[in-house]
Amino acid sequence: MEGFETFDAAGxxxxxxxxxxxxxxxMGPQHPSTHGxxxxxxxxxxxxxxxxxxxxxxIHRCAEKIGEVxxxxxxxxxTDRYDYLSAMNNNLGYCLAxxxxxxxxxxxxxxxxxxxxxxxxxxxxxxxxxGTYGLDLGAFTPFCYAFRDREWILSLFERLCGxxxxxNYVCIGGxxxxxxxxxxxxxxxxxxxxxxxxxxxxxxxxxxxxxxQRTAGIGVVSPGEAxxxxxxxxxxxxxxxxYDLRRARPYLVYDKLDFEIPTGKGEAxxxxxxxxxxxxxxxxxxxxxxxxxxxxxxxxxxxxxxxxSKALKAPEKEVYLGVENPRGELGHYIVGDGKKAAYRMRVxxxxxxxxxxxxxxxxxxxxxxAVAIIGSLDIVLGEVDR
Amino acid sequence: xxxxxxxxxxxxxxxxxxxxxxxxxxxxxxxxxxxPGGIVEVLAFLKEEGGLEFDLLLMVTGVDRPDxxxxxxxxxxxxxxxxxxxxxxxxxxxxxxxxxxCPTVTGVHPGALWHERETYDMLGVEFTGHPxxxxxxxxxxxxxxxxxxxxxxxxxxxxxSAK
Amino acid sequence: xEGEKGGIVQPAAPGVLLTTLDEALDWARRGSFWPxxxxxxxxxxxxxxxxxxxxxxxxxxxxxxxxxxxxADLMIVAGTVTFKMAPVIRRLYEQVPDxxxxxxxxxxxxxxxxxxxHGYHVVKxxxxxIPVDVYLPGCPPRPEALLDAIMALQAKVxxxxxxxxxxxxxxxxxx
Numbered sequence: 001m002e003g004f005e006t007f008d009a010a011g012x013x014x015x016x017x018x019x020x021x022x023x024x025x026x027m028g029p030q031h032p033s034t035h036g037x038x039x040x041x042x043x044x045x046x047x048x049x050x051x052x053x054x055x056x057x058x059i060h061r062c063a064e065k066i067g068e069v070x071x072x073x074x075x076x077x078x079t080d081r082y083d084y085l086s087a088m089n090n091n092l093g094y095c096l097a098x099x100x101x102x103x104x105x106x107x108x109x110x111x112x113x114x115x116x117x118x119x120x121x122x123x124x125x126x127x128x129x130x131g132t133y134g135l136d137l138g139a140f141t142p143f144c145y146a147f148r149d150r151e152w153i154l155s156l157f158e159r160l161c162g163x164x165x166x167x168n169y170v171c172i173g174g175x176x177x178x179x180x181x182x183x184x185x186x187x188x189x190x191x192x193x194x195x196x197x198x199x200x201x202x203x204x205x206x207x208x209x210x211x212x213q214r215t216a217g218i219g220v221v222s223p224g225e226a227x228x229x230x231x232x233x234x235x236x237x238x239x240x241x242x243y244d245l246r247r248a249r250p251y252l253v254y255d256k257l258d259f260e261i262p263t264g265k266g267e268a269x270x271x272x273x274x275x276x277x278x279x280x281x282x283x284x285x286x287x288x289x290x291x292x293x294x295x296x297x298x299x300x301x302x303x304x305x306x307x308x309s310k311a312l313k314a315p316e317k318e319v320y321l322g323v324e325n326p327r328g329e330l331g332h333y334i335v336g337d338g339k340k341a342a343y344r345m346r347v348x349x350x351x352x353x354x355x356x357x358x359x360x361x362x363x364x365x366x367x368x369x370a371v372a373i374i375g376s377l378d379i380v381l382g383e384v385d386r
Numbered sequence: 387x388x389x390x391x392x393x394x395x396x397x398x399x400x401x402x403x404x405x406x407x408x409x410x411x412x413x414x415x416x417x418x419x420x421x422p423g424g425i426v427e428v429l430a431f432l433k434e435e436g437g438l439e440f441d442l443l444l445m446v447t448g449v450d451r452p453d454x455x456x457x458x459x460x461x462x463x464x465x466x467x468x469x470x471x472x473x474x475x476x477x478x479x480x481x482x483x484x485x486x487x488c489p490t491v492t493g494v495h496p497g498a499l500w501h502e503r504e505t506y507d508m509l510g511v512e513f514t515g516h517p518x519x520x521x522x523x524x525x526x527x528x529x530x531x532x533x534x535x536x537x538x539x540x541x542x543x544x545x546x547s548a549k
Numbered sequence: 550x551e552g553e554k555g556g557i558v559q560p561a562a563p564g565v566l567l568t569t570l571d572e573a574l575d576w577a578r579r580g581s582f583w584p585x586x587x588x589x590x591x592x593x594x595x596x597x598x599x600x601x602x603x604x605x606x607x608x609x610x611x612x613x614x615x616x617x618x619x620x621a622d623l624m625i626v627a628g629t630v631t632f633k634m635a636p637v638i639r640r641l642y643e644q645v646p647d648x649x650x651x652x653x654x655x656x657x658x659x660x661x662x663x664x665x666x667h668g669y670h671v672v673k674x675x676x677x678x679i680p681v682d683v684y685l686p687g688c689p690p691r692p693e694a695l696l697d698a699i700m701a702l703q704a705k706v707x708x709x710x711x712x713x714x715x716x717x718x719x720x721x722x723x724x
Binding site for chain 1: 413414415441442443444445447449450463465467469472474476495496497498499500501504508521522523524525532533537
């Protein structure tokens with residue numbers, strides 16, 4: 001062939017004129033491993049990614065504009081839908097911000113119930129993260145196991161409020177109604193079961209040689225970089241920064257509860273690699289089980305919802321309140337101007353901030369590593385785009 | 387232990403008398419107003435200074451205020467947190483609504499890259515010096531800035547009716 | 550497997566069945582939908598649950614989710630359609646080979662859902678972009694509801710009768 005020297009298969013001395021070219025590969029927005037409608041344009045030099053450009057906005061559903069139009073109490077269902085895997089936590093973040101704005105105090109029983117549902121949702125969300133991460137890397141069994149146990153949590157939630165995914169249960173002033181009969185016992189049974197099956201999950205993936213090869217030392221984010229790029233949540237803690245809002249700026253009754261903050265230590269490879277971020281999530285499942293048990297033990301009696309005026313108006317103030325979602329800090333910045341609807345409703349989605357680093361993180365990685373890296377960031381596009 | 391807001395405000399006013407315009411404490415969460423020209427150095431100081439160490443830029447956002455004097459304003463709001471000291475801080479920059487220009491802070495906090503793009507997309511604030519200022523959520527040829535108070539909803543886009 | 554016309558006839562010879570080509574083809578198609586992994590938003594999670602072990606879409610033959618549109622024949626549009634995503638949906642739909650079907654899963658895909666008012670970036674229903682065979686309301690619909698939608702689609706495919714309807718590929722008319 002013209003332009004090519006004879007290729008000597010025994011050695012590479014004869015190869016001088018092989019032409020190479022960079023290739024553009026489009027990943028998404030329809031892709032099995034992008035965890036939603038994410039598009040990444042990869043400029044690949046062989047197997048290595050020379051540059052990556054993420055495109056988001058494919059599920060931009062105008063939540064902030066809707067927040068300026070609807071009265072405060074009608075906006076809660078929309079909060080379920082940004083990070084649809086942790087809807088209880090989203091409801092919670094929004095309601096806490098509104099309660100801070102309007103000066104509403106929540107009864108103690110409601111606070112404990114909120115913690116229970118928030119932590120159960122954290123376990124459910126981390127189970128999906130575990131299952132889909134395995135699926136991304138080619139392991140189908142973790143997905144089936146994780147979804148089986150997640151169904152238990154969803155059936156508890158269904159017994160509680162009738163919904164499996166988008167609950168609208170945590171509301172302004174407390175929670176919509178009290179725990180039904182059998183819920184506490186069902187939750188305790190689940191916690192016992194989950195502790196046992198956690199060991200199965202750990203055996204399936206954590207020290208699996210293939211998993212280690214694909215995640216250890218890949219996608220390393222140093223602690224300084226993590227802070228500079230706005231990481232929060234398990235991604236930040238995976239890089240060794242022990243920052244958790246439940247300890248740093250405690251809300252509800254977290255300051256009365258006993259739990260650890262797992263951080264990445266580089267056990268499998270380098271601190272801040274994909275494995276660390278994955279393992280932090282695994283350990284957080286155990287911590288959440290601890291928290292749920294403590295709350296069930298001390299659950300006080302009383303009301304579950306404060307009296308909130310039917311014509312609730314947002315005072316002429318502004319507040320910001322962040323909560324620790326399974327993916328990071330979910331913040332609501334609400335500016336009121338005396339009307340029923342907020343003047344400005346800004347939602348800080350943790351996945352949006354966590355994903356910012358993607359273009360830089362993929363540079364120099366192999367194409368197959370792109371999947372491992374995106375999966376380890378555990379993003380939900382509903383939250384990125386809102 | 388995190389420094390209290392009045393202490394931080396005084397420190398900044400003393401250190402940056404030109405850039406820091408003042409503090410507002412009676413409208414909910416307190417904030418410090420900074421001039422557009424001074425926001426970068428103030429953020430750099432807040433990040434490096436021992437005792438403050440605001441190393442986490444949580445978000446950059448904007449609020450449209452068309453009813454202010456002189457044709458209205460757009461406020462660009464910066465929310466900061468410290469992973470080491472545990473503090474929180476809010477800074478604001480007020481820009482004229484007709485031509486909202488603000489310097490980018492991606493040199494100090496690279497994580498502002500997408501937040502600034504979103505503020506541009508939703509409110510039309512132009513961040514000078516931003517490496518890649520284009521729309522992020524809406525399509526690149528979208529008309530208008532949706533979170534402005536006078537935004538008109540589109541009739542159709544790409545041949546698909548929006549009604 | 551009895552139809553109004555045709556059905557199956559078992560003649561005296563064992564192991565031999567007689568039926569019409571339409572019956573056989575419709576039976577093969579309805580029992581082996583290959584959905585494309587096309588989750589957009591929250592409904593995608595319920596679709597994943599439907600594919601998971603608890604609800605098991607695979608017993609309907611519809612569990613072989615294919616990432617590539619070229620290898621799929623069912624597009625379950627699970628989630629909100631936005632203007633940015635609409636051309637992508639159109640392109641993917643055109644890439645799916647015939648015969649193909651679309652299930653609009655969830656209130657957003659049916660008619661815009663909770664984003665109908667004030668959702669400036671939301672398309673009010675995926676049928677403004679591609680033709681839809683089954684509408685499945687819900688926000689999100691339960692996995693059992695998705696199974697019900699698959700069964701409704703199976704009933705629709707049973708009526709396809711590609712050959713007796715006249716020209717090949719012009720199915721869908723009641724026999």
